[in-house]
Amino acid sequence: MLTIVIQLIINGLLLGGIYALISIGLTLIFGVLEIINFAHGEFLMLSMYASYWLFQLLGVDPYLSLLVVIPMFFLIGLVVQRIIIQPIIHAPPLNQIFVTVGLSLILQNVALFFWKADYRTVRTAYSTLCLKTSGLMISFPRLVAFLLALAIISILLIFLKRTYTGKAIRALAQERRAAMLMGINIYGTYRIAFGIGIACVGAAGAMLMPIYYAFPTVGALFVLIAFVVVVLGGYNSLVGALIGGLIIGIVEAFSGFFLSPHLKEAVYFVIFILILVFRPTGLFGRG
């Protein structure tokens, strides 16, 4: 029994790393732009396809594809922010919601149009590789994904702490008007924050490719989790999103084992509602 529990915790944590990376992108965008990116999952889906095609057409290993995918999605983020998000940055919530919802609808169906509804996987030499120690099994690609996710999150946190741009992003997240008065170029900063958020989810997609399959609506699956994580983590705390991601990973592992994998969404939602009722500021949110 103990082995099973430890095994489940390990599985959950490994999964949680990727959830954290997706959620951190979402949190960063929400924290700075005060907009929930309902199309976040679709960027995950696109990056999975990007990684898939790099592998299929050029034989690029999914992990190596990160080197292409991350800058590519950062650029995509900049462009999308400039064209679609910027016009509604000070608009009423309704407009903000439906712009990203519309974008999500477009991207999903663009994928459906070009790549059909087929499930696509990448078969690598290590896809099924497993490390075994004292009765525990650790999937190699999941371990790599977890470690890479933690590495990317650490780099991001250091970037936000140390660099001028990073500080500007944090300042903007804390107090928009004051940041503007301090001479921060807010539109530039919005764009960079959005770009980084999309780059994060892009990285997560590439790392998911060896362990999951790509299809046009795959994003909806993960973005629901990311939303729960963001609420759990307290809306605009990046560290909160990291811990929230790990918690949800563990919850998923346990509910999948003890209840049914089909009911994991129901479990998330119950958690979601419980947090809303009992702790509306999230587990790590400030008052």
Add this chain to the structure above:
Amino acid sequence: MKMSFISRKTASNLFRPKFYFPLALLLLLLVLPILPRNPFYEDLIIMIFFWGALAAAWNLVGGFAGQISLGHTAFFGIGAYTSTLLYLKFSLSPWLGMLAGAGLAVLVAMGIGSPCFRLKSHFFALATIAFAEVLRHVASYWRGLTQGGVGLLIPFKPRIENFMFRSKIPYAYIALGLMLLIILVSYIIRNSRFGFYLISLREDQDAAESLGVKTSRCKLIALVISVLFTAIAGTFYAQYLLFIDPDTVFSLPFSIELPLLAIIGGLGTVIGPIIGAFILTPLDVLLRGWLGAISAGLNFIVYGTVLVVAVIYFPRGIAGWLRTWYESFLRRLPGAKLSLAIEKTVSSPLLTSETSDPEDSDPEDEEIKSPLFEAQSLNKHFGGLAAVKDVSFQIKKGEILGLIGPNGAGKTTVFNLITGFLSPDSGKIEFKGEAMTAVKPPHKVCIKHIGRTFQLVRPFNNMTVLENVMVGAFSRVKRTKEAREEATKVLDFIGLLEHSHSLASSLTIADRKKLELGRALATRPELLLLDEVVAGLNPRETEAIIGIIKAISNQGITLFIIEHVMKAIMTLSHRIIVLHHGEKIGEGTPAEISRDRRVIDAYLGEEYLA
């Protein structure tokens, strides 16, 4: 006598374009189902009515109340599954199943609504998506009941009690009936107190609360009505197609389609969602036909693009610009002159209404003995910061009490404590001898006759000046007509009558401040709290507002005002209290205060003495 007046009016109304044109449209709708002679068009007409009904139902909560639900498919699915399962398992007539489904959907909405409405807009939308997704998974997983992804097939046995018909015409009339019913309900709501409340809370929830609007309850009622019709449409869908499965009745694109129709047509208007359905549904069918043949998904790409472009560039929708066009079109129809004349006579009484006091207490009650209001040792901390420290004061009936102090002294916090926007950590508040400390939601404080304005004006921007004040008036009267009369008197009193029909967003800052005053006044306060009503105004505007404040005071309303403009506060106040770092450091007449050493050091400065 009254009867004859009404009937004569109705008779003359009949010849007004404003009346006969909509009537003609209605007749057209009624014959529409029997016009086409081929199944394709019959089906199209049914779909238009069906989507129109759903979009209008969504609009009640999404448009009027501004609560963006992206999970209406959950209630649609509940309606579809409930009636279908009851019919298949217990041979219960779908007509009754429809009521059962609607009832179940309402119960679920009430359970899910209360926690979700605590969320700010974006997160509310999120929560509703998540909820709908969960139902989809449950419906797919619970094979024993729902047959999971295989779906449920209803055997075709055409009989009235089975809600199945050989011809499509009955379906068309049922869908039309549902749509017309929802239009009627929307129309009634839009012109009632409830509708005013919904729109006001959409525009600014705190301001609505301060005017006595029970925002949480209003949102919930709007959701319940919306969900009721959505579930009924779910049953209709199941009976029309005779097949349901989780992926079609619990689908996110369905949830997005409803707001899409409402936004394109005109969000928050009665007729907008219907216009949206009439334009987009045929377009959708065409797109599916043309583009769907080329490849799956293309029609949704067009849909998504339309949504994004519409939201960025035409957020007001078709109904927005159609209104102007429609009115000038009506003016060109026969009988238009007649209608102009009638409207003149209707609007003229407004101008002749005399100023009368909204509060009928007698102002000669000058015995300033027992305090109207008393605060005892109020304390409020924000984290480590003591915003208000052990503050006690009294307000006597009929007086004007000033509250001054440097920025951050805790003045607005005191207001928020009194009006229920914040609850004190400790201390007591008494109003008319009644303990108010436990009275928490701001709307209850308003009902107890304490009104307030906000430091940064918060008009309901997308409502007219008159409608803004009517929201306040509705806290005392139920009927729209009474509220309009009441609001008109108030507007006359504050000098905004000529702007009655302008949007609040079009007013100058001085007029917006007057509007806030008027809105609060319409709630018939006995104690009115004014937070910096003359800040930022030029001397002439300041004079005007001071005049209004004096007039309010003359009507016997007790005033408690925060102000930085010394001239205003010194001339208006009978007494003044001074806050500094959350503590009361002085109290007295304006003359006493201006000589008080501590007040001069903390706030007024040496120049003021000189």
